[in-house]
Structures are given as structure tokens and as C-alpha cells.
Amino acid sequence: MIRTRAVGDTRAIAHVPRRVVECVVLGLWLALAVLWELTCPLDDEGDGLVRRTVTCAAFLMAVGYLLTGVRRGPARELREARAVARATQDVLLRPLPPSIDGLTLAARRLSVSQGADVGGDLYEAVATPYGVRIVIGDVRGHGLPAIGAVAAVLGSFREAAYDEAALDGVLRRLDRAYQRRLRDLARQEHPAGGGREPENPAAEEFVTVLLLEIGADSDVRALNCGHPWPFRLGQGAAVPLTAGEPLPPLGAFPLPDDLAPHLCGRLPPGEALFLHTDGAEDARDAAGRFFGLQDALVRTLSGQPPGVPVSPAHVARQVHTALLRHTGGRITDDVALLVLRNDRGARGDRARVPAQSGEPALRRARSEPSRR
Known part of the structure; x- marks a missing residue:
């Protein structure tokens, strides 16, 4: 026994x-x-x-x-x-892989709650049969109280991203999961309702969500619910990737019947997208001045050697450092930064990124296809 x-x-x-x-x-x-x-x-x-x-x-x-x-x-x-x-935070907002299906990734996050890495911001990237799907969002509020909503949205995305063939189906699944979360909160706040469905569950709660889909042809499709648009990084420039008027945040209003994703163009090999939450743009210094996110990106890209692809890890680290320097380490809202670079070739395969200077010549020669 x-x-x-x-x-x-x-x-x-x-x-x-x-x-x-x-x-x-x-x-x-x-x-x-x-x-x-x-x-x-x-x-x-x-x-x-x-x-x-x-x-x-x-x-x-x-x-x-x-x-x-x-x-x-x-x-x-x-x-x-x-x-x-720490283990719970890593399971909830797990670290992103360095690369996924020909895309190189890097992420940084800041939480208002001392000693916590996870707050009201969320992000995730998964490779699916329909392309690489990315979500980034911001729950109303910050710190530890918002973790429940983050878990509901991320858990739904990790299932819907594989199950739903269309991007609008993923967004509707996220909306249903968040609405269930709001109804549960309403029942907890008003237990005298006898288990009846609340008419207006937690009307002041909402979450902004940006869904991106990068297909095998490197075309970018997006659905935006009240979230800041990302920046396209390339050739020393940081240009906002705008694709129409965003939808209202989830939880504020019902989703419309027509949810056609916006086609944002193609992401060429070597170029990158910089995703962020509004905590980065709303950060202020002691004098009340807002953080110049686009200027910080331009300064970071200006130091890149010509012809060398944007380094996601370098960009995320530089912006993270500049943000802390601007605020003196005293942030008032959670911040999430996510950078992804297209390393695919013209036919969807991985592009050959220039090797580091310390890499042996023999290894570089073996990595290139043979030529007749």
C-alpha cells in the first residue's frame, strides 16, 4: 500500500x-x-x-x-x-517565444502594483492555421484587481484563435467571455437578485482590445476595439498604422453585426510593428508632460545601421528605459509593449537576417542555400 x-x-x-x-x-x-x-x-x-x-x-x-x-x-x-x-503570473501572462512562424517577438511590461508583473494589460501571440494571431488589450483599472478580467480575455483568445477561421469570430468569442465575467461580477455585487441575470452588468467596466492577424502572405488584418493603433517601424521611421475608426471597447456596447476586419497592407520582410497600451502614451513626468512615444521610437531607430533589420528586443528595451527615465520610475498606469518583426521572405519563408559580426564565416556559408 x-x-x-x-x-x-x-x-x-x-x-x-x-x-x-x-x-x-x-x-x-x-x-x-x-x-x-x-x-x-x-x-x-x-x-x-x-x-x-x-x-x-x-x-x-x-x-x-x-x-x-x-x-x-x-x-x-x-x-x-x-x-x-511569480509562477501564477507566468501562467497567466506567459512569456512570449523569441520567434513564431517567421516572426521575431519581444515584449516588456510594467505594473502599477509593487511586486507584481501582471496588471490590467494583456498580450498574446499564437501561430494558427490561419496565420499568426496577436492580441493586446487594456482592462479598465490597473494592478491586481484587473487580473480576473485579463484571465477571462486571454483564456478565451487562446482557444478562439485556433477554433475560429475568421478574425471577427475570435473577437465575438472574446466579447462573450468578457460579458460572462461582467455578469459574474454583478451577481457578486448584488447577491439579493436571487440568481437572476442582471439587466446592466457592471456598466462601467470595459476592456480595449486590438486583434491582429498576419497571414502567410504577410498581409496584416486588424480589428480594433478602442485600443491605440500600433506603429510600423522601418527605414528609421515610426508611422502609426491606422485602418479606420476603432470600435467601442468590449463591455461598453454590443458588437455590431458587421465585423469585417481592416486590411492594413503588407508587412515587408525586415519591418516591424510596435504594439502598446495607452499607459505608454499617457505617462507623465513630474512637470505633467506626456511621454513622447513616437519620438522615442524615432530616436531608437535612428541608431540602427543602414540595411540592418529592426531589432525587437532593442526597441522594446530602449522604449522601456526611456519611459522609466521620463516618469522617474513612478508610473500611474500599467504598460505593455510588444514588438514583432517579419523575418519571412517574399514567398513566406524565413528571410535571411544578416549574421552577427562574431559568427564564423563557415556557419554563415552553411546557412545559405547552395548556388550553382
Whole structure:
């Protein structure tokens, strides 16, 4: 028969022998100090001073040990809680792969809540039979209270992106998932409703969403619900990728019957898209000046050598650093940055990105197709 035991019980039992030994040693030390104080005769003042000094040292050591033990327990629990929180955040807003289906990715995020990486912003990118699909969004509010809505939208996207052949079907699935979230919140806030469906569930709650689809031909299609449009990066320029008037955010109004995705043109090999949440553009410094996101992108691209593709990791890192420098590290809203570069060739295969200077020539020669 296999016996199992709860993890918490196992930890408690593992700590019992050590605690028992520590308590026994401490008790013996104090007992010896007190016994010596009581049994030693008072010959002169020097012996009395020595005894008092030894007794005081014994009690001070005991008190110091007790204080250390009291502090050590909560510190260990805090470390364990942070480890669990980190694992939960990575599952909810998992790190993006460095590349996916011929696209190179890089992302950065900032949360208003101290000690948290996940707030009210969300992003995800998946490779599907219909192309690479990307979502970036911003839940009303920020910090830890918005995580529930982030989980609802991301969980729905990770399923709908594979199941729905059309991009509008993905958006409708996200809307239904978010509406269920709002109804659950309304029931929690008004439990006296007897389980009836609320007429206007959490009317002040909403989430902005930008859906992108990059097909095998590198054409970009988009559906935008109240989210900032991305920037197209290339040739030292950062141009807003606008494709019509955005729809209202999810949760504010019902989706219209006609949800035709906008065709935003083709993303040539070597060019990139910079996606962001409004926390980047709304960030202010101590004087109240807004952060110049487009100017920061242009400055970053101006340092790129001619003919070298945009580096997503470099762009995300530079903008992230400039944003913290502008605000002095005191942000008032969550921020998410996502950069993706097209490394595909003209026929949809991976483009040959120039090798780094330190790469051996033999490796570069083997990576290129043979020529007759």
C-alpha cells in the first residue's frame, strides 16, 4: 500500500526535530546560567559581576534567538508566497517565444502594483492555421484587481484563435467571455437578485482590445476595439498604422453585426510593428508632460545601421528605459509593449537576417542555400 501525505504536513513534520533541538539547547543554556547564578557563593564583588554578566549574556542570546526565529518564519513564508505569485503570473501572462512562424517577438511590461508583473494589460501571440494571431488589450483599472478580467480575455483568445477561421469570430468569442465575467461580477455585487441575470452588468467596466492577424502572405488584418493603433517601424521611421475608426471597447456596447476586419497592407520582410497600451502614451513626468512615444521610437531607430533589420528586443528595451527615465520610475498606469518583426521572405519563408559580426564565416556559408 502506498501512503501519501499532504505537502504542508510533511513540511511541518520536517521542521519539528530541528525546532525541538533548538528549544532544548536554549532551555539547557538558560537553566545552566540560572543554576550557576544560584549555586555559586558570593565571595567578592568580582565574582558577582562575572555571574551577572554571564546571566545577562545568556538571556540576551535567548531573546535574540527568539526574535530571529519570529522574523525568519514570516520571511520564509513571504519568499514562498512570492514564488507562487511569480509562477501564477507566468501562467497567466506567459512569456512570449523569441520567434513564431517567421516572426521575431519581444515584449516588456510594467505594473502599477509593487511586486507584481501582471496588471490590467494583456498580450498574446499564437501561430494558427490561419496565420499568426496577436492580441493586446487594456482592462479598465490597473494592478491586481484587473487580473480576473485579463484571465477571462486571454483564456478565451487562446482557444478562439485556433477554433475560429475568421478574425471577427475570435473577437465575438472574446466579447462573450468578457460579458460572462461582467455578469459574474454583478451577481457578486448584488447577491439579493436571487440568481437572476442582471439587466446592466457592471456598466462601467470595459476592456480595449486590438486583434491582429498576419497571414502567410504577410498581409496584416486588424480589428480594433478602442485600443491605440500600433506603429510600423522601418527605414528609421515610426508611422502609426491606422485602418479606420476603432470600435467601442468590449463591455461598453454590443458588437455590431458587421465585423469585417481592416486590411492594413503588407508587412515587408525586415519591418516591424510596435504594439502598446495607452499607459505608454499617457505617462507623465513630474512637470505633467506626456511621454513622447513616437519620438522615442524615432530616436531608437535612428541608431540602427543602414540595411540592418529592426531589432525587437532593442526597441522594446530602449522604449522601456526611456519611459522609466521620463516618469522617474513612478508610473500611474500599467504598460505593455510588444514588438514583432517579419523575418519571412517574399514567398513566406524565413528571410535571411544578416549574421552577427562574431559568427564564423563557415556557419554563415552553411546557412545559405547552395548556388550553382
